[in-house]
Amino acid sequence: MDRATRLALYRSLVEIRVLEKRAYDLFLQNLVKGTSHLSLGQEAVAAGFAVAMRKDDYTFCTYRGHAHTLARGAPMVGVLGELMGRKCGLMGGKGGSMHLTSVEHGAMGSYAIVGAHLPVAAGAAWSAQVRGTDQVSVCFFGDGTTNIGAFHEALNLAAVWKLPVIFVCENNQYMEYTPIREVTAVANPAADRACAYGLEKILIDGNDADVVHRTARECIGKARDGGGPSLVEALTYRTSGHSRADPGKYRPVGELDDWLKKDPVVLYRVRLVGMGIEENALRDIERAVERAVDEATEAAKACPPSGVEVIEKDVWADGGSSWRN
Amino acid sequence: MPQWNIIQAVNDALRIEMKRDPRVVLLGEDIGKFGGVFRATAGLYEEFGETRVIDTPLAEGGIIGAAIGMAMYGLKPVPEIQFSDFIFPAFDQIVNELGKLRYRSGGQYSAPLVIRTPVGGGIKGGHYHSQSPEALFIHAGGLQVVCPSNPVDAKGLLLSAIRGEDPVLFLEPKRVYRAAKGEVPEGDYTIPIGEAKVVREGKGMTVLAYGAMLHEAEAACAESPDLDAELIDLRTLWPLDLETVTRSVQKTGRCAIVHEAPRSCGFGAEIAALVQERCFYHLEAPILRIAGWDTPFPYTLENDYLPLAPRIRKGLGELRGRRP
Numbered sequence: 341m342d343r344a345t346r347l348a349l350y351r352s353l354v355e356i357r358v359l360e361k362r363a364y365d366l367f368l369q370n371l372v373k374g375t376s377h378l379s380l381g382q383e384a385v386a387a388g389f390a391v392a393m394r395k396d397d398y399t400f401c402t403y404r405g406h407a408h409t410l411a412r413g414a415p416m417v418g419v420l421g422e423l424m425g426r427k428c429g430l431m432g433g434k435g436g437s438m439h440l441t442s443v444e445h446g447a448m449g450s451y452a453i454v455g456a457h458l459p460v461a462a463g464a465a466w467s468a469q470v471r472g473t474d475q476v477s478v479c480f481f482g483d484g485t486t487n488i489g490a491f492h493e494a495l496n497l498a499a500v501w502k503l504p505v506i507f508v509c510e511n512n513q514y515m516e517y518t519p520i521r522e523v524t525a526v527a528n529p530a531a532d533r534a535c536a537y538g539l540e541k542i543l544i545d546g547n548d549a550d551v552v553h554r555t556a557r558e559c560i561g562k563a564r565d566g567g568g569p570s571l572v573e574a575l576t577y578r579t580s581g582h583s584r585a586d587p588g589k590y591r592p593v594g595e596l597d598d599w600l601k602k603d604p605v606v607l608y609r610v611r612l613v614g615m616g617i618e619e620n621a622l623r624d625i626e627r628a629v630e631r632a633v634d635e636a637t638e639a640a641k642a643c644p645p646s647g648v649e650v651i652e653k654d655v656w657a658d659g660g661s662s663w664r665n
Numbered sequence: 666m667p668q669w670n671i672i673q674a675v676n677d678a679l680r681i682e683m684k685r686d687p688r689v690v691l692l693g694e695d696i697g698k699f700g701g702v703f704r705a706t707a708g709l710y711e712e713f714g715e716t717r718v719i720d721t722p723l724a725e726g727g728i729i730g731a732a733i734g735m736a737m738y739g740l741k742p743v744p745e746i747q748f749s750d751f752i753f754p755a756f757d758q759i760v761n762e763l764g765k766l767r768y769r770s771g772g773q774y775s776a777p778l779v780i781r782t783p784v785g786g787g788i789k790g791g792h793y794h795s796q797s798p799e800a801l802f803i804h805a806g807g808l809q810v811v812c813p814s815n816p817v818d819a820k821g822l823l824l825s826a827i828r829g830e831d832p833v834l835f836l837e838p839k840r841v842y843r844a845a846k847g848e849v850p851e852g853d854y855t856i857p858i859g860e861a862k863v864v865r866e867g868k869g870m871t872v873l874a875y876g877a878m879l880h881e882a883e884a885a886c887a888e889s890p891d892l893d894a895e896l897i898d899l900r901t902l903w904p905l906d907l908e909t910v911t912r913s914v915q916k917t918g919r920c921a922i923v924h925e926a927p928r929s930c931g932f933g934a935e936i937a938a939l940v941q942e943r944c945f946y947h948l949e950a951p952i953l954r955i956a957g958w959d960t961p962f963p964y965t966l967e968n969d970y971l972p973l974a975p976r977i978r979k980g981l982g983e984l985r986g987r988r989p
Contacts, residue, residue: 373789373965374788374789374790374791374964374965375788375789375790375794403793425964425965425966429965433963433964433965433966434961434963434964434965434966435791435792435964436789436791436964436965437791438791438792438793438794439791439792439964452750452791452792452793452794453750453751453753453754453793454723454751455723455754484722484723485723487722487723487724487727488722488723488724488725488726488727488754489724489726489727489754490754515694515695515722515723516694516695516699516702516723517695517698517699517702518694518695518697518698518699518720522720523720523721523722524722590698590699645965646965646966647966648966648969650966651958651960651963651966651969651970652958652959652960655959655960655961661958661959661960
């Protein structure tokens with residue numbers, strides 16, 4: 341892996357980390373009215389894949405989707421603005437934290453119904469295959485998704501039609517508040533099911549950005565070359581709660597501390613320094629990201645909130661909602 | 666009598682019935698050890714154990730399907746769907762199986778279960794944590810649909826629902842989950858399914874509401890006493906207490922229906938049709954629906970979308986002036 345790729349990975353990790361922390365701060369300041377689901381601790385999965393993707397590839401993600409949307413290059417002001425319900429939000433404030441979408445950046449939406457987006461990602465891959473565009477579809481979801489019907493339906497479809505889609509399970513150990521192992525028949529909720537669809541078992545360290553990135557390149561390369569889908573299970577941990585209001589008290593004592601020792605951002609920084617990348621280069625990235633997040637925060641705060649005039653926009657193709665309201 | 670909110674009342678009803686009837690089991694996502702995302706099942710896992718309070722995978726179709734099987738064979742399951750927006754993966758089980766079991770088996774089978782689920786807007790939840798799907802399930806047939814507005818009704822109606830012999834969709838309005846408080850009688854009592862309640866008497870117009878919007882309608886009526894509105898809390902949406910509704914509209918000659926769900930094909934449309942069938946010659950003005958917009962539920966514009974008291978008051982003011 342070359343230096344530029346490594347620095348790009350590091351920048352992406354830092355961007356997600358700083359922006360997620362800022363999102364949390366904005367919640368505490370009551371500037372974000374709804375809930376939020378942060379990716380703190382899980383940054384390496386989003387960054388590792390996004391850096392391996394082509395600009396026109398598709399990302400599908402869940403309500404825990406700030407990281408994936410940002411990693412594909414969506415503007416920070418659009419992300420923060422959406423959380424705060426401002427006009428400058430990616431969807432003009434009508435979606436909020438759970439539905440970040442930026443088609444222009446290949447971020448095809450954040451889905452808040454568990455499992456709903458897996459068949460959709462397969463369909464997008466199918467379209468790419470039919471159109472012969474070599475695009476691939478990468479679909480991120482949580483461990484809880486592996487027990488819902490749509491997961492199995494999508495995997496079978498993708499395998500049968502050899503679709504260029506990569507299903508990435510971010511196994512952060514908890515569905516919401518219940519440990520995944522307590523309600524799942526197998527130890528590795530995604531990887532152990534791969535054989536049911538004739539797929540290779542791929543179980544990786546989701547906190548190691550290099551490992552994720554290498555896996556992403558292999559799977560994406562295979563999909564682009566017509567080799568069909570992959571199912572990846574990335575082991576990770578969310579170091580914050582399920583959502584804004586969750587202090588995470590259901591976790592056994594010490595579990596969080598153990599995982600904090602495997603913090604993907606810290607780990608990657610230490611590795612880069614160990615490889616001889618200058619401190620200054622890393623500090624420059626960190627400062628630049630801090631500055632960018634600060635600027636985006638101020639810009640979003642300065643932007644007016646969405647008004648009732650947009651409520652009936654974009655119901656139909658003509659941009660409106662036609663006959664009433 | 667304790668001052669309780671709806672969550673506490675639901676929790677109490679579940680505890681009472683689980684103590685009384687060993688056939689009652691609860692199942693759902695995070696309802697056991699965690700106590701439910703809204704805490705409605707808090708403490709029940711500890712009290713009744715893992716065979717009666719079951720943490721399930723995220724799999725609504727599986728939850729409802731399994732609950733149907735339990736109910737067909739002697740248990741009284743009360744599954745929780747974490748948000749009513751998440752009910753759609755189970756839509757097939759509810760519409761095609763649950764609602765039709767008794768009919769299609771010629772009365773040999775039924776599945777008397779109660780699906781509890783938080784409904785409606787009010788927590789800035791955006792598209793998938795705010796919807797009001799009641800009309801879809803009323804239309805499907807074979808289901809009783811209940812939506813209490815306050816803790817006293819919530820407890821009494823839930824106990825009736827669990828003791829009933831038909832499947833019930835029990836919608837708990839999350840906007841007022843904690844905000845609506847009341848003096849809830851201790852111990853066992855029931856409120857019958859299918860009975861509306863006149864919460865404010867009047868002669869000027871009839872206002873029909875349920876769930877969280879009952880409180881908005883109540884505020885609007887209180888702020889405009891000159892309207893002399895009669896406010897009815899439907900409580901049970903299906904079977905609808907048409908007698909109470911008809912009696913009121915025949916007295917007042919005007920009728921407004923308030924609900925959060927989109928207006929088109931919302932439950933208000935069915936009520937309007939039923940009211941005009943029965944009260945046509947008593948009506949002094951077209952029936953008014955004050956509802957959510959015909960759009961997906963918007964995140965930051967929640968308070969514009971919902972028919973809150975100011976919009977209701979404006980609507981009722983117009984209704985008073987309307988002529989046939």
